[in-house]
Amino acid sequence: CWKYLSLIMIVATVLSLCLNAYQFKLIDGYLKDIQELNDTHHTRHSEWEADRHSVEECQIEIHNKESHMKNRETEKTKLEQEVTRLRLLREKQVKEAEQKRDQEEQQRQQEELMRQQEEQQRQQEEQRIQQEEQRRQQEEQQRQQEEQRIQQEEQRRQQEEQQRQQEEQRIQ
DSSP states (O other), X not given: XXXXXXXXXXXXXXXXXXXXXXXXXXXXXXXXXXXXXXXXXXXXXXXXXHHOOSHHHHHHHHHHHHHHXXXXXXXHHHHHXXXXXXXXXXXXXXXXXXXXXXXXXXXXXXXXXXXXXXXXXXHHHHHHHHHHHHHHHHHHHHHHHHHHHHHHHHHHHHHHHHHHHHHHHHXX
16 A cells, blocks of 8 residues: 555656646746847847838837837736746645645554554453463463372372282281
8 A cells, every 4th residue: 555655656746846847947948038039129129220211110110119019028928927827836736745745644643553553452462362371371280280189199099009908918
């Protein structure tokens, strides 16, 4: 039971770590994309400043820049939402892991208590068996003593009988 439970816990831990690594890599990629967008924005901005020749071109560039900034803000907002969602998910996973760990600790303590109770019962049973064995041995000793006493009594009778017979023979 423990082997499977520990195997499941190891698998869950590995999966959780892999998910965290994947999420970290995903966020890192988004941050690089944001930096790349920032770099691209600065590069384009410099190029646009240098290439402006007319009001019409400036208006087009301003319009493009505004569109780009809106897209960028939208992406930034989405990324912030994703980061927030991932943080909440991670916190939830940590809380669940803590709860699971607490439950497992409680279960382990209960099992340890049950094991101790079973051990006490086993020891009590062993003591009862030992006491029973001692009682049987005492009874056996008493029986043997009784048999010895009977044998001694029988020998004494036989000796007395022999003595009587010897006396009878002397008398005759």
